[in-house]
Amino acid sequence: MSLLRKISAKPWEHAGELEGLHGAFTPGQSAGRTGLYMFLAVVTSFFLLFMVTYYTRMQFPDWEMLADPKILWANTAVLILASLALQLASNAAKKHEFSRMRNWLLAGGILTLVFIGGQWVAWEQLVASGYYARSNPANAFFYLFTGLHALHLAGGIWFMALLGFRLNQPNRREQVPSSVTLCATYWHYLLLVWLVLFTLLLRT
Amino acid sequence: MSYVAIADRDHEQHMHDPQTFITKYIWSQDHKVIAIQYSLTAIAVGLVALVLSLVMRLQLGFPDTFSFISPDEYYQAITMHGMIMVIYLLTALLLGGFGNYLIPLMCGARDMVFPFMNMLSYWVYLLSVLVLCASFFVTGGPTGGGWTLYPPQVILPGTPGVGGGIVLMLLSLVLFIVAFTMGGLNYVTTVLQARCRGMTLMRMPLSVWGIFVATILGLLAFPALLVTGIMLLLDSVIGTSFFMPALLSMGEASEYDGGSPILFQHLFWFFGHPEVYIVALPAFGVISDLVATHARKNIFGYRMMVWAILAIGVISFIVWAHHMYVSGMNPYFGFFFATTTLIIAIPTALKVYNWVLTLWRGDIHLTVPMLFVIGFIFTFINGGITGLFLGNVAVDMPLSDTYFVIGHFHMVMGVSPILVIFGAIYHWYPKITGRMLNDRMGRIHFWATLFGTYAIYLPMHYLGILGLPRRYYAMGDTSFIPDSAQAMNAGISIAAFFVAAVQLIFLFNLFWSRTRGAPSGGNPWNATTLEWQTPQTPPVHGNWGPDLPVVYRWAYDYSVPGAKNDFIPQTMAPEDVPTSDDSYDGSEGAHS
Numbered sequence: 112m113s114l115l116r117k118i119s120a121k122p123w124e125h126a127g128e129l130e131g132l133h134g135a136f137t138p139g140q141s142a143g144r145t146g147l148y149m150f151l152a153v154v155t156s157f158f159l160l161f162m163v164t165y166y167t168r169m170q171f172p173d174w175e176m177l178a179d180p181k182i183l184w185a186n187t188a189v190l191i192l193a194s195l196a197l198q199l200a201s202n203a204a205k206k207h208e209f210s211r212m213r214n215w216l217l218a219g220g221i222l223t224l225v226f227i228g229g230q231w232v233a234w235e236q237l238v239a240s241g242y243y244a245r246s247n248p249a250n251a252f253f254y255l256f257t258g259l260h261a262l263h264l265a266g267g268i269w270f271m272a273l274l275g276f277r278l279n280q281p282n283r284r285e286q287v288p289s290s291v292t293l294c295a296t297y298w299h300y301l302l303l304v305w306l307v308l309f310t311l312l313l314r315t
Numbered sequence: 316m317s318y319v320a321i322a323d324r325d326h327e328q329h330m331h332d333p334q335t336f337i338t339k340y341i342w343s344q345d346h347k348v349i350a351i352q353y354s355l356t357a358i359a360v361g362l363v364a365l366v367l368s369l370v371m372r373l374q375l376g377f378p379d380t381f382s383f384i385s386p387d388e389y390y391q392a393i394t395m396h397g398m399i400m401v402i403y404l405l406t407a408l409l410l411g412g413f414g415n416y417l418i419p420l421m422c423g424a425r426d427m428v429f430p431f432m433n434m435l436s437y438w439v440y441l442l443s444v445l446v447l448c449a450s451f452f453v454t455g456g457p458t459g460g461g462w463t464l465y466p467p468q469v470i471l472p473g474t475p476g477v478g479g480g481i482v483l484m485l486l487s488l489v490l491f492i493v494a495f496t497m498g499g500l501n502y503v504t505t506v507l508q509a510r511c512r513g514m515t516l517m518r519m520p521l522s523v524w525g526i527f528v529a530t531i532l533g534l535l536a537f538p539a540l541l542v543t544g545i546m547l548l549l550d551s552v553i554g555t556s557f558f559m560p561a562l563l564s565m566g567e568a569s570e571y572d573g574g575s576p577i578l579f580q581h582l583f584w585f586f587g588h589p590e591v592y593i594v595a596l597p598a599f600g601v602i603s604d605l606v607a608t609h610a611r612k613n614i615f616g617y618r619m620m621v622w623a624i625l626a627i628g629v630i631s632f633i634v635w636a637h638h639m640y641v642s643g644m645n646p647y648f649g650f651f652f653a654t655t656t657l658i659i660a661i662p663t664a665l666k667v668y669n670w671v672l673t674l675w676r677g678d679i680h681l682t683v684p685m686l687f688v689i690g691f692i693f694t695f696i697n698g699g700i701t702g703l704f705l706g707n708v709a710v711d712m713p714l715s716d717t718y719f720v721i722g723h724f725h726m727v728m729g730v731s732p733i734l735v736i737f738g739a740i741y742h743w744y745p746k747i748t749g750r751m752l753n754d755r756m757g758r759i760h761f762w763a764t765l766f767g768t769y770a771i772y773l774p775m776h777y778l779g780i781l782g783l784p785r786r787y788y789a790m791g792d793t794s795f796i797p798d799s800a801q802a803m804n805a806g807i808s809i810a811a812f813f814v815a816a817v818q819l820i821f822l823f824n825l826f827w828s829r830t831r832g833a834p835s836g837g838n839p840w841n842a843t844t845l846e847w848q849t850p851q852t853p854p855v856h857g858n859w860g861p862d863l864p865v866v867y868r869w870a871y872d873y874s875v876p877g878a879k880n881d882f883i884p885q886t887m888a889p890e891d892v893p894t895s896d897d898s899y900d901g902s903e904g905a906h907s
Contacts, residue, residue: 118621120517122869123613127889129513142428142508146500149534153496157538160585164542164578168557173573244555248573251555255545 147293151300154263158304161259162311165252169315175247179312180236186229187309193222194295194302201295204288212291213278219298220271227261249315256308260301267297344430345856346415349437351747353411356437360444361404365815367396376808378789386788387475390459393786394476395451397462398484401590402491403444405732409597410495410533411440413739414502414526416747420846421523423511423864425857427501436498443490446483453479461786463583464543466558466576470551472565485548492537492544502530511845513866517621518885520844520870521614524621525600528628529593536589536632543582550574577642584635591728592631596624598735599666602688604870605738606670608842609685610677611881613871615669623662630659640711649708656706660699667696678874678881682840683757687738690765691731698727701776716786719779722772730768737764737821744825745839749852750832756824760817767814774803841882844870848886 168174200215234254244251274290277283340348370392374384384392415433419426427433450457458476460469468474470481506527510519519527546557550571558579559571607614614620636644636652670692679685701723705711714720737760744752779785782795790796838847850860864886872883879893 117516118625119618120515122515122517122617123871126868126872126883128867129515142504145507146429146504149500149503150496153500153534153538156535157541160539160542160582164546164557164582167578167581168575171573171575173556244549244553245570248556251549251557255549259545 143289143293147296151297154300154304158259158308161256162307165256165311165315168248168252171248173247174249176315177237177242177247177249177253178240179253180233182229182233182236183309183312186226186233187305189222189229190226190302190305193219193226194298196222197291197295197298201292204291207288209278209284209287212288213275216271216275216291216294220268223264223268223298227264230257230261233257253312256312260305260308263301263304267294267301270294270297342434344426344434346419346427346430346433347747347854349433350412350415352437353415353440354408354413356441356444357404357408357412360399360448361408363448364396364399364404365818367392367399369811369815371396372808372811374788376805376811387456387459389788390461391457391475391480394459394462394464395447395457399447400729401462401594402488403447405594405728406495406533406590407440408736409594409732410502410526410530411437411498413522413597413601414530415498416743417522417846418502418505418526419509420746420849420854420858421520421844422506422509423514423845423859423866424505424509425859425863428504428509429501432497433501436494436501439490439494439497443487443494446490447487450476450480450483450487453483455480458484463580463587464547465583466547466550466574466579467560467562467571470547470559471562471569481551482548485544485551488540488544489548492541495533495537499530499534502526503534511863511866514845514885517618518866518869520600521603521617521620521624522597522600524624525596525598525603528624529596532589532596532628532631533593536586536593539582539586543579543586547579577639580639580642581636584638585632587638588635589631592627594728594732596627598691598732599624601735601739602670602691603666603673604844605684605688605742606673607871607873608742608840609682609688610674610679611873612673612677613873615672615675616665617869617871619665620669623665626662627659630655630662634659637706637711640708641715646708653706653708657703660703660706663699667692667699682741683752683754683761684738684742684840686758686761687734687741690761691734691738694726694734694765694768695731697773698723698725698731702727713782714779716784717779717781718775718783718785721785722775722779725772725775730772734764737761740825742840743846744828745835745852746846746849747853748829748832749835750828750830751835751839752828752832753824756820756827760821760824763817763820764814767810767817770810771807771814774807778803841880843868843872843882843884845885848884 196215196219200212200219203209203212203215234257237250237253242250242253244254271294274287274294277287277290339345343349343352370384371389373381374389415427418424455478456476458464458469458474458480460474460476460481464481464484470477476484506519506523546555549555550557550559554570556571556574558576559569559574560576561572562569603614603620634652634655636648637656640649640652670688674689701719705714705720705723741752741757744750778800781797781800783790783800790801835852837849837852840847845864845866846854848864849858866885867888868883868885870885872878872885874881875883875892877894879895883892
């Protein structure tokens with residue numbers, strides 16, 4: 112592993128220029144990607160800890176499973192489509208096809224909003240059937256998981272809207288394509304999180 | 316080609332400096348200004364926590380004397396003192412303050428990679444502090460459930476601050492975590508992406524290594540606090556039962572049912588133990604740089620130091636339950652955590668050995684920063700050894716609820732990092748302001764603080780072995796506690812007031828030297844690292860001149876045989892190093 116090799120270096124032995132380090136070098140070239148991956152690590156830690164808590168709390172005798180609303184299946188399909196749209200936007204971004212990129216971004220954003228709306232409908236259905244957050248921890252966890260996941264998507268939409276504004280500013284337009292690729296990564300990641308959460312909610 | 320310090324190179328500045336007062340000092344995106352904003356806010360809120368500790372000491376040293384301290388207020392003081400010191404002072408000052416100031420300068424970057432997010436990080440932190448302080452003014456006052464916020468007590472009627480206090484505390488923590496995450500992503504990405512040419516990972520000063528790994532720990536551990544915070548907030552506000560069991564409260568059955576307080580403890584300490592190292596690792600790093608600079612000697616075992624930081628970072632995630640030995644856990648579970656706790660002592664002890672070995676046969680300059688370094692090493696060994704006691708289940712059981720624990724963690728988590736922070740401020744103040752802190756005041760501050768804090772915390776170990784319980788408002792008549800224990804408590808309180816008063820000298824020094832201190836020049840300690848090689852002191856916006864620095868060597872070329880000066884800056888190419896018979900004298904400081 113290169114990291115292991117890097118931290119085994121003996122820096123006191125050699126002073127002077129190092130091969131490969133003193134050529135053309137632009138600091139912060141992939142700062143955005145590194146920052147995003149670190150953020151995804153934080154989000155992973157966040158949701159993993161929730162899942163561990165969920166499993167632990169499940170062991171207690173007062174746990175009562177809830178009937179997952181059928182609309183979640185449709186929502187899942189919508190989120191998959193949203194992720195797909197973002198991927199197509201990212202593909203267009205790599206080729207610098209701005210109008211195609213904008214259309215796919217718009218499609219992805221609308222699909223994501225539909226997903227969040229669908230989750231809201233699921234909440235309404237649960238409340239209508241008497242599954243209140245207070246009445247059982249299983250219900251409370253359901254609201255918590257879906258709510259926090261939707262909140263992360265909403266953050267993504269906010270970032271996407273910023274990109275939309277930048278597309279209209281000629282001097283910042285060139286920065287957009289690389290950000291769209293990061294956006295797509297974030298969406299795929301949140302799709303993965305949802306699939307894991309959904310599986311967990313269905314099976315328990 | 317002869318060596319020309321960056322400071323002396325003839326270049327014009329073409330930086331886009333912020334022009335107005337507001338963009339320069341208030342809504343600033345400059346990492347140095349943000350660092351100072353973080354530090355001043357942290358110190359200000361830390362002074363609040365210091366006053367709260369004096370309230371506690373008044374009550375403990377002289378019970379039945381002060382009618383204005385009720386049991387409720389005593390518990391509120393305990394809770395707020397602990398939370399403020401651990402989170403809002405130490406974490407914010409070491410990462411938000413030192414991390415912000417040092418990372419770009421020591422890595423040779425112009426700024427953090429996401430300056431806007433960095434600015435946002437400070438303002439959300441300030442908001443979290445204000446929300447926390449607002450809880451002093453709501454009905455019922457701040458929460459008094461202990462800084463660990465254990466349910467069920469913390470949200471049951473009868474506990475002070477059960478209404479607004481606990482809600483504001485939890486909201487403030489959520490805001491703090493958001494702020495920390497924005498800052499932390501910046502620190503990590505800057506270290507990984509914005510180092511200047513030639514700065515390999517293994518050429519980084521240990522300060523950067525410590526802050527870097529501590530930030531990763533923070534990014535992965537604070538989510539645990541966020542999870543607990545959100546769930547406890549829901550238990551408290553809308554009445555879910557994540558953590559709250561079925562119980563009788565004031566004679567009536569509460570509406571809670573089936574929750575697990577122990578689950579809260581596991582989550583809290585899964586954050587809480589890495590938190591210890593989030594504070595300790597930056598302190599370890601800073602100490603390593605201070606000890607090498609002021610002993611004019613390369614750090615002993617640089618690679619071991621880096622590996623130890625990484626090892627501590629990993630192991631710190633599997634020791635959390637040693638805070639919970641008295642929770643009634645399975646003995647095998649306790650055995651596992653006792654073992655990991657003893658294992659983490661190995662890399663930690665290795666670091667202590669390396670500091671001592673760096674001092675050995677070094678050219679020790681007993682400057683004020685060096686005094687604080689030596690004070691830290693002593694204190695950390697003291698606190699670390701009592702940690703070995705408490706890390707063992709059988710020894711921890713009788714000691715856990717006594718003053719022994721207070722003595723232990725204040726030595727290791729209170730006094731030690733504070734000594735590092737003081738040492739670091741004396742060391743870097745000349746770079747931040749261009750002036751030296753007053754030396755005489757610094758020496759008085761050091762000796763009075765060191766002896767004063769020992770007078771506070773060493774006797775607490777004795778009180779703990781005697782069985783004096785912690786968390787009590789007053790001891791009352793207890794047969795196994797002799798009158799002499801009360802006399803000792805009074806003595807501790809007097810020492811506490813003395814130490815608090817001495818800090819006024821430090822604060823005065825900070826303000827007085829800002830304008831009256833001796834001009835320091837760019838590199839008063841003749842240090843090798845990049846922050847001392849900036850063209851201007853204090854560094855201007857953008858840190859470096861038109862060209863970024865280029866690094867040719869590691870951070871610890873002190874007293875290199877054959878070289879004329881006892882330090883070689885990281886930016887000096889091998890062919891430029893003056894040898895003993897050259898006439899070039901690179902030292903420029905007045906205080907070498």
